[in-house]
Amino acid sequence: xxxxxxxxxxxxLGTAQYPSPRVLAEAIAxxxxxxxxxxxxxxxxxxxxxxxxxxxxxCRPLPNTAGCHSVxxxxxxxxMAREVFGTNWIKLEVIGHADTLQPDPFALVExxxxxxxxxxxxxxxxxxxxxxxxxxxxxxxxxLMPWGAPIGSGQGLRNRDGLRTMRAHFAGVPLVVDAGxxxxxxxxxxxxxxxxxxxxNTAVAKALDPVAMARAFGQAVAAGQAAHTAGLMPKRDMxxxxxxxxxxxxxx
Amino acid sequence: xxxxxxxxxxxVAAETLDALLVEIGVDLASVATALDGEFVPRxxxxxxxxTDGARVEIVAPMQGG
Numbered sequence: 001x002x003x004x005x006x007x008x009x010x011x012x013l014g015t016a017q018y019p020s021p022r023v024l025a026e027a028i029a030x031x032x033x034x035x036x037x038x039x040x041x042x043x044x045x046x047x048x049x050x051x052x053x054x055x056x057x058x059c060r061p062l063p064n065t066a067g068c069h070s071v072x073x074x075x076x077x078x079x080m081a082r083e084v085f086g087t088n089w090i091k092l093e094v095i096g097h098a099d100t101l102q103p104d105p106f107a108l109v110e111x112x113x114x115x116x117x118x119x120x121x122x123x124x125x126x127x128x129x130x131x132x133x134x135x136x137x138x139x140x141x142x143x144l145m146p147w148g149a150p151i152g153s154g155q156g157l158r159n160r161d162g163l164r165t166m167r168a169h170f171a172g173v174p175l176v177v178d179a180g181x182x183x184x185x186x187x188x189x190x191x192x193x194x195x196x197x198x199x200x201n202t203a204v205a206k207a208l209d210p211v212a213m214a215r216a217f218g219q220a221v222a223a224g225q226a227a228h229t230a231g232l233m234p235k236r237d238m239x240x241x242x243x244x245x246x247x248x249x250x251x252x
Numbered sequence: 253x254x255x256x257x258x259x260x261x262x263x264v265a266a267e268t269l270d271a272l273l274v275e276i277g278v279d280l281a282s283v284a285t286a287l288d289g290e291f292v293p294r295x296x297x298x299x300x301x302x303t304d305g306a307r308v309e310i311v312a313p314m315q316g317g
Contacts, residue, residue, distance in 0.1 A: 014317030024315075039316025042258040042309070043283050051282055051313050064316045072289065079291035080284030080311055151317070201317035 002143055002174055002197075003089065003121040005060070007034050010191065011221040012062065012176065013214065014201020021053045023210050028057055031214035032222075037062045037091055037199065040081050062123060064091040065111075069104070074111045078120060090115060091145070091178075091199075093125045101151040101179075105132040109139055116140025125178055128162035130169050137173065144173060145199065148190065149180025152202045156186035160193075167194045184213075184220030191224025192232060253304040270297040272308065283312050 013033040018024040028036060036059045038050075054061065063081035068074040071094065078090045094111050096104030103126050112122050116139055124136050128146045136144060146166055149155035157163055158180065167175060177190040178199040187198045198221055207213035255262050257276065266272035269292055273280055285292045286309040292300050302308070 014315075016315040016317045018315070037316050039314045040284065040311040041314040043278055043312040044258065050315060054313060066316055076286055076289060076291050079293075080286060083291075083294060084282065084284045084311070084313055 002035075002123075007197070008032075009034050009218065009221070010197040010225055011187070011218050012037065012178075012197055012199040013204060013217075014199070016201055017205035018210055021049070024205075025053065025057060026211045027204055027214035028059060030211045030218065031204070032218040033059065033214075035060045035062050037064050037201065038085065039064050039066050040077060040084060060089070061085045061087060062089050062091050063087065065093050067095070068093060069095050069107075071107050071111045071114065074107070075114050078111075078115050079118075082120065088119060088121045089123065090120050091123045091125060103127060103147075105129065105135075108132070109135045112136050112141050113139040123176065123178075128159055128166045130166060133166065133170060137170075142174070143176060144170060145176040145178040147179045148177045148186065149182075151179040153180050154182025154203060155180050156182055157189060160189075163190070163195075164193055184216045187217055188220040188224035188227075191221055192227045194228050197221075253302065255302060255305070256307045258308070258310055264302075267302055268298055269300040269302060269308065272302060273297065273310065278310055283310050285310055 009032040011031055011033045012035040013028055013031050014037045015024055038061045063085050065074040065077045068077055074094045092112055094104050094107040096102050108124055112124050115122050122141045123143050123145050124141050125145050126132055133144050149158040174196040176197040176199050177195050181187050181198060181200040182203050190198050204210050204214045204217060255264055264272055264275055266275045269285055288307050
């Protein structure tokens with residue numbers, strides 16, 4: 001449950017960088033995603049056209065504060081997004097570093113506190129740091145979104161152990177792996193580890209065939225989720241024959 | 253008066269934020285506004301006076317990740 005909303009597809013898809021609006025719409029449909037991320041930019045940069053596209057998509061928008069580097073910028077952007085998109089949901093990004101686009105955890109927690117107190121339902125883009133996660137929950141967040149790898153890098157789950165620890169530490173808190181996913185196998189892995197959803201954009205938008213890739217991601221996320229529910233077998237150091245030894249013919 | 257609208261200097265006749273949006277031909281229902289870095293809700297635009305040199309931001313929905 002994400003702020004009381006149950007999603008049948010656990011893939012959340014970004015809407016940027018697609019070759020055309022038609023491909024965007026077809027990719028979203030093929031992926032099965034019910035939540036799509038959107039942004040706010042200065043009027044006049046093609047906003048009217050996107051507004052029309054958005055209406056036809058029939059998805060729940062998750063506006064972001066992409067590009068914000070300070071608490072004030074992020075809070076003001078969130079306030080504007082709430083009015084324009086008509087939702088309390090906000091993907092809170094407060095960027096701390098230009099090259100890695102790593103979140104600034106101090107500003108993130110502060111912005112989350114301001115926004116939660118103002119009635120927002122905050123999806124904070126964070127790292128796998130447990131203490132930052134706890135502070136975000138204390139601030140009022142009911143979802144956490146740790147990064148897989150730097151935004152747009154396609155590196156997958158760069159710190160598996162850290163993410164596994166985070167999953168175990170925050171049992172019961174919806175966790176979404178956001179950013180850095182480059183391949184469906186990586187999305188499936190996050191779901192197999194027990195994450196509640198995966199959010200990605202570039203891996204689909206920049207694929208040779210975005211619609212086919214969107215479908216592949218939708219299937220991978222569903223498979224990973226089903227596998228987690230089914231319960232993965234434990235790993236062993238040595239082999240264990242799967243075919244029974246009993247009843248084997250003596251042929252030597 | 254002279255304003256900075258979305259980063260561009262502009263000479264306008266409007267004296268309120270609401271009037272500015274009408275003057276520059278923006279779809280009032282689908283944009284959000286900020287004045288000098290502070291959010292101005294739709295319902296307060298008409299009562300928000302503009303002063304010379306003010307910075308106005310007008311934003312609209314866009315693709316995002």
